[in-house]
Amino acid sequence: EADIYQTPRYLVIGTGKKITLECSQTMGHDKMYWYQQDPGMELHLIHYSYGVNSTEKGDLSSESTVSRIRTEHFPLTLESARPSHTSQYLCASSESGGTGELFFGEGSRLTVL
Amino acid sequence: GIQVEQSPPDLILQEGANSTLRCNFSDSVNNLQWFHQNPWGQLINLFYIPSGTKQNGRLSATTVATERYSLLYISSSQTTDSGVYFCAVEPNTNAGKSTFGDGTTLTVKP
Numbered sequence: 180e181a182d183i184y185q186t187p188r189y190l191v192i193g194t195g196k197k198i199t200l201e202c203s204q205t206m207g208h209d210k211m212y213w214y215q216q217d218p219g220m221e222l223h224l225i226h227y228s229y230g231v232n233s234t235e236k237g238d239l240s241s242e243s244t245v246s247r248i249r250t251e252h253f254p255l256t257l258e259s260a261r262p263s264h265t266s267q268y269l270c271a272s273s274e275s276g277g278t279g280e281l282f283f284g285e286g287s288r289l290t291v292l
Numbered sequence: 293g294i295q296v297e298q299s300p301p302d303l304i305l306q307e308g309a310n311s312t313l314r315c316n317f318s319d320s321v322n323n324l325q326w327f328h329q330n331p332w333g334q335l336i337n338l339f340y341i342p343s344g345t346k347q348n349g350r351l352s353a354t355t356v357a358t359e360r361y362s363l364l365y366i367s368s369s370q371t372t373d374s375g376v377y378f379c380a381v382e383p384n385t386n387a388g389k390s391t392f393g394d395g396t397t398l399t400v401k402p
Contacts, residue, residue, distance in 0.1 A: 210388060216333075222378070222392040229388065237389070238293065267333055279323045279382050281390060283335040 182206050185270050185284035192260055193292050200255045200287045202270035208282075209275035211253040215239060216267045216286075228253055229275070260291040294319045294383040298393035305369050305400050313364040313396045315379030322382045324355050325390070326364050329376040338364070338377075369400045 183204040192198060204211065209230045214222040214237075224237030228247040242264070243257050253272075257264055270284045295318040305311055315324070326338040339346050339353040341362065346353055350369075355362040366373055376395040382388065 214392075219376075219397075221394045222380075224389060224391075227389065238391075269333075269335065273388075278340055279388065279390075280337070280340040281325060281380065282337065283327075286333045286335075288333065 183284040191290045202253045204272045208272035210273045212271040214269045296393040302397045310367045315362040317381045320384045325380045327378045374400045
């Protein structure tokens, strides 16, 4: 069982609010990822990090930003949420130098009204 | 980038039936994983299988890397098997970044 945690699981907020989705893992993995998934659709990589102070944008453009100040923590922030940001956000991690196997958190389902 | 195609897109089974899900990919890969997404949205690791065959209870998977496909077998299906099954591949040319297929939605009826 993977030790990767996301909060909140569900969030309903109004347009224009700033939100931060938290992701923490206790496995000591260097690599962490954020995927975005619309209902019934595939997952798209929006951000990834290969270690502390390293962040890169993924294949899908996103208005969100991320930070990696500690190995175990990879929060995602939206400065001003809009209805188009309504989606599920899934955090994952994998071990550097390992198999590359991804482990996912339970996801954060965001609804912006 | 690498293309990942899963088939069929939807599958409806009666409880107890067997099924085969397929994942085709367009380029050489470092690794391949199968996931089950449950109704609450959580992705559960089923198999890490860049090549060869693995079995775990009623589920098994085979990846033929040279022919760029993987198969997931579900035997004696149960209603709890319902959900979306995703294949994810990490291409050789883009190490560390996995690309997901569109998924197969499985519905198992009692």
